[in-house]
Structure formats: structure tokens, C-alpha cells
Amino acid sequence: MRSLRQMSIWDVLGIGLILAVAVFSLILLVAPSIIVVIISFDTRAYVSFPPEGFTLRWYAEVFKQDKLVEAMLNSLQVGVTVTILCIALGVPTALACVRGRFRGKTALSVFVIVPHMVPGIVLGVAVLFAGALIGVSPSIWLQSISITVFILAVMVRTVQSRLMRLDPALEEAAANLRATAFQSLRTVTFPLLMPAILAGAVFTFVEGFDNLSVAIFTHGFRDRPLPVELLSLVQFTSSPLVAAVSGVQIVLAIVALVLVSISIGLDNVNE
Template sequence: MSRLRAASLLDALGIGAIVAVAIASLVILIAPSIIVVIISFDTRAFVAFPPQGFTLDWYRQVFSQDVLVEAMWNSLQVGVTVTALCILLGVPTALVCVRGRFRGTTALSIYVLVPHMVPGIVLGVAVLFAGALVGVGPSIGLQSLSIAVFVLAVMVRTVMSRLQRLDPALDEAAANLGATPFQNLRTITFPLLMPAILAGSVFTFIEGFDNISVAIFTHGFRDRPLPIELLAMVQTTNTPLVAAVSGVQILLAILALAAVSKSIGLDRVND
């Protein structure tokens, strides 16, 4: 009995330690974002914590300054373009990697993953030099293409995970009923893949909207996205306006994830 009690005590201590580490990790990850949001409502004209009042003036300034509004519009264009490219390239690639019948499927999946493993700064510099060789300068198009290459693996891996869980009997049943491969894709496979495609679209859009490591080398001088504009603001100002811009980006990410959770449920992505 004493050994059982000792084992139970050790198990309880182990579980308690894991829970404590998990809670501490969450606090360390989330606390900085919460502090930034709190600072964005401060009435003082400089960054300090804790705040001494509550105001929405800093958020009004975010949407009243033409430079910030244009930067948000540029980031929105990049996010939408990155998402479209990742859908057009990522979904067929995932289909080939999972259902392809040639020897290079594993190599293809690794090849798609490699850009995501490379530091974004390295990829940004590489794309900048490659664009210069073919006469393409920094612009929204070059920025969108470089970020799409960087995050394409997110879409591919998300869709592949869903594809690998689909029952092969569905394809066999469709074929037995006379459906062509195209009809099978259109009526069975794609509807079942939609949760994964939507989830991958949200993740790639957020990355395209917020990316700075790649965008800092590929954005145009007159097409600065919001993260680059925020970086410039941090270097020249010390007002809560910087925190308000960060709050807008945090809110956008939360709303995007909430929309996916509300529409399809994040737990359905890999079902």
C-alpha cells in the first residue's frame, strides 16, 4: 500500500508540474500581447504601464492617418494575394503528394517544406536578388510572391493532413457508381477538404498580413505594409499609437480565427 501511495503521490506531483509549466508558458506567451492592448487605451502621450486612464483616441488616429490606412490597405492586398496563391498552388500539391502514384511524392512534399524552414530574412534577400536578375523590383507583387513561397507549406501540410484521414472507400464507392475522377474531386473530395482549406487560408492570410521578416526586403518604397510602417513608427515615436496599431493587428488575427471556429470549428480541420 505504501508503494502505491508513493506512486500516486509521484503521479500527482508530475501532473502538477506539467500543469504549472503549461500555465507559465501561456502567461509568458500571452501576457506581452495583453499588456500592449492595455497600453493602447492609455490617456498619456507616452508608453507606460499601468495606464492612468481610458481613451479610444489612439485607435481613432490609426484610422484617421492616411499613411496608416494606406499601409493597412497594402497589407490587406498582400494577405489576399498570398492566400489566393497558396490555395491555387497548395491544394493541388497536397493532392499530388497524398494521392500521386509516382516516386517523387516524398521529395515534392519535402521540397515544399524547405522554404518554410529557411529563415524569412534569408528568403527575403534571396527573392530580392532573384527579382533584380529578372528586372522585377520591390513591390506588392514581389512581396506577395515571396511570402506565398514562405508559407505555402502551411496550406500544403494542412490539406495533406485532412486528405490522409479521408476514407479511401469513398473514392471506390464513387467509382463504382460511375463517377469520373473529376466528378469525384468536385462532389466528394473538395467538400470534405473545405474545413482544411479554410483553416489554411486563415493562417496564410494572417501571415501575409503580418509578415515582416520577408516583407522588409521585398516591399516597395511607396507600398509599405502595416508591419513595416509599425517598425518605422517604433523608431521615431513613443506614443500609445504604436500599441494601437499592434492592437488592430491582434484583433484581426483573433477575428479571423473566431470566424473559422464559428463557421467550421477548428476541431474539424483534421477530423
């Protein structure tokens, strides 16, 4: 790598510009979350910054609200259901797209990505209208299925990335040792894919738990998920309770990333 003295003024300016944009983008992403968490500890009964004091009152209040607790449980059910569906559909799809030798393999890969490229609002409205045509009412199951379609590409691409880096010679060696295709898949391929599967499961769970753009059109009247309940709460109150709910969601996302980092390491996902 060249030293700064060996670089031209344009190289130095380019590196400086990239670093400035990166730092600015990081601040835009992190600062709002930090402010929300700080506000959630304010002693005042309305949202204001900076806070006047420190209290855990609003976090205790979150778990005293029956609607919020029920919404959390609904979102938890959706997140778990979406994760299971993404694993069940995404892993075989990734295997077929990478190891398959059939016509239309590229079309299958593109078909999986397309729903993720469509805005969630558009997909939510489309699922709502399609369900109405066939007599399926909005419910927690319709919400789970629609979110699965929306984010399935996350699981597929995560597993694909890992699978493309695996040496096919490992599976060939298992075949030479008279292992069946299923035995090779179970004892060789799946253990090596496990870091990517776990990482994809965490990402899909967080997205299923926090999704608003699709869920707002597909949830049932009695199955309100937490993001929709939070949106309704924002419209009728300005107390730090809203910030406390957001703080809980931020903590859940951080815990999920920490668990992935501790269990498999983020560097191992795509290796």
C-alpha cells in the first residue's frame, strides 16, 4: 500500500471525501437512535431533548400496557413464523440456484429477488387485494406469508454467498467415500452452511418483527403487530412511552447482532 507521500493530491482528496461521507452517513444512521434512547429515560411526560432527569418509568409503563404487550407477542409470532418459512424455502432455493443444473436456474434466482426490490407498500397492497379476491382476510398468517415473500431474498442471498465459496471437492470426496447425496448434504454441506443459515435467520427475524410497510396492509384487526401499534401510538400521544418502545426494539436488534457475533462471528458469514 502506498504511503501518503507517494499519493497524488487527487488520491488524498478522494480518500478524504470517502471518509467524510462514511462518517457523515454513520452519524445520520446512529445519532437518531441514540437520541431516541436518551429521550426514553426523560422524567417529563412529553418528548423533549435534552432530558431533565433520569427514570425507568416509561420502560415499566410499556409492559403495563396490554395493547403493547399483545402487539409485542404478535410481532414475536410473526418474526418466528417468517424465520421458519425463510429457512424452509430459502435454503433449498439457494442450493438449487448454486448447485442445480436445470434450465431456468437464473430465472429462479431473479424471481426470488424481485419481491424484495418492490416497495413494501406496493407488495402489501397487492397481497391485500389478492387476499380479498380469494376470500382470505387480513390476519397474522397472511402478514407472515407476505413478509416472507418480501424478505426471502435475504436468506437466499446469504446462503448463496456462503455456498458459492464452498469447495465442491468436499462434496465430491464424500461421494467418493460412497456417501449418498443426502448423507453428503447432511454431514458436509449443512454444517458448513450453518453460519450463513443462522445469520440469515437472525436478519429475517428482525425484519419480520419490525416490518411496517407490508404489515400495515396485511395484519388483522385483532393481530396488530408492534410497528403498527407504535404508529398508532405516535398519532395520539407525545409521551416518552413511544421512545421507550423504540428503545426496546433497538435493544432487540443489537442483542440479535451480538448473538450472531458471539456464536458464529460476523466474519464467518460469507467466508
